[in-house]
Amino acid sequence: MxxxxxxxxxxxxxxxxxxxxxxDMKKSPLKLSSIVLASMRQPSKKDSPLVRGxxxxxxxxxxxxxxxxxxxxxxxxxxxxxxxxxxxxxxxxKSGINLLSSLELIQGSIxxxxxxxxxxxxxxxxxxxxxxxxxxxxxxxxxxxPYVCQLNVIDDxxxxxxxxxxxxxxxxxxxxxxAPAGAAAQ
Numbered sequence: 001m002x003x004x005x006x007x008x009x010x011x012x013x014x015x016x017x018x019x020x021x022x023x024d025m026k027k028s029p030l031k032l033s034s035i036v037l038a039s040m041r042q043p044s045k046k047d048s049p050l051v052r053g054x055x056x057x058x059x060x061x062x063x064x065x066x067x068x069x070x071x072x073x074x075x076x077x078x079x080x081x082x083x084x085x086x087x088x089x090x091x092x093x094k095s096g097i098n099l100l101s102s103l104e105l106i107q108g109s110i111x112x113x114x115x116x117x118x119x120x121x122x123x124x125x126x127x128x129x130x131x132x133x134x135x136x137x138x139x140x141x142x143x144x145x146p147y148v149c150q151l152n153v154i155d156d157x158x159x160x161x162x163x164x165x166x167x168x169x170x171x172x173x174x175x176x177x178x179a180p181a182g183a184a185a186q
Contacts, residue, residue, distance in 0.1 A: 030153060030160040031078040033130075037168070038072040039065050050074065052134055063166065067144065068173035071137040073103060073151070076130040080123075081158025096121050098156040101133050105168075106148045113142065144172050 002017045036050065037060050044056035051057075057074045065071055082095040099120040105113040120131045133153075146169050153162045 030155055030158075030162040032153060032162050032164070033076040033078070035151060035164065035166065036074040037063060037166075038074070039069045041072060049076070049132075052132060063168045064171060065139055065168060066171050066173050067139050067142065069139055071135075071139055071168065073135040073137075074132065075151070076125060076128070076132050077120075077153060077155065078128065078130045080120075080131060080155050081160070083157040096157075097123065097131065099131055099133070100152075100154040100156060101135070102152045103135050103137060104150045104152065105137070105142065106150065107143070107145060112147075113137070139170055142170050144170050146170075 001020050002015060004013065004015045006013045033049075036057050038057040039060045040058050041055040042058060043054060044051050045054070046056060048056065050059075052074065057072060077099055080097040080099055083098055084095065097120065100117050101120075102117045103115045104111050115135050115137060118133055118135065120133065123129060123131055125132050146167060148165055148167055150163055150165045153164075155161065
């Protein structure tokens with residue numbers, strides 16, 4: 001791409017040239033599950049997509065959280081692209097994947113928090129050819145108020161991406177209830 005600028009009064013000109021790469025918009029979009037938001041996980045032996053590592057995500061459908069909670073996210077990416085095997089790889093070597101994901105919390109027009117990038121190099125949900133991603137956001141450092149969350153999901157091997165957004169509300173912790181009258185410490 002080349003930009004040429006001319007200043008009309010003096011006739012001086014300048015130019016700038018840069019190489020850009022445009023993504024192939026004909027590629028199939030990234031296949032992403034619903035994003036489960038939870039404020040708690042509980043032990044479970046169920047066989048369910050909401051159970052990871054023996055803990056079940058309890059969905060928070062209101063998207064209202066307290067500062068003394070965590071925002072847990074669980075979602076899956078289906079059929080991620082495979083990386084091309086290295087030229088020196090032996091026959092029968094499975095080609096890997098390269099998925100990158102993070103979450104940004106935005107208040108107003110300011111990004112106030114971003115999780116570290118989570119990278120997946122292999123399928124971890126075998127029966128569905130999928131990768132489950134789990135994110136944990138402690139909310140203690142955030143001010144109460146509304147936030148826009150942007151989930152960044154990039155399939156680096158396939159050149160596909162998704163940036164879904166959703167809103168959450170962070171509230172102050174519930175104050176501890178006072179001890180009942182007459183319940184003196186013994």
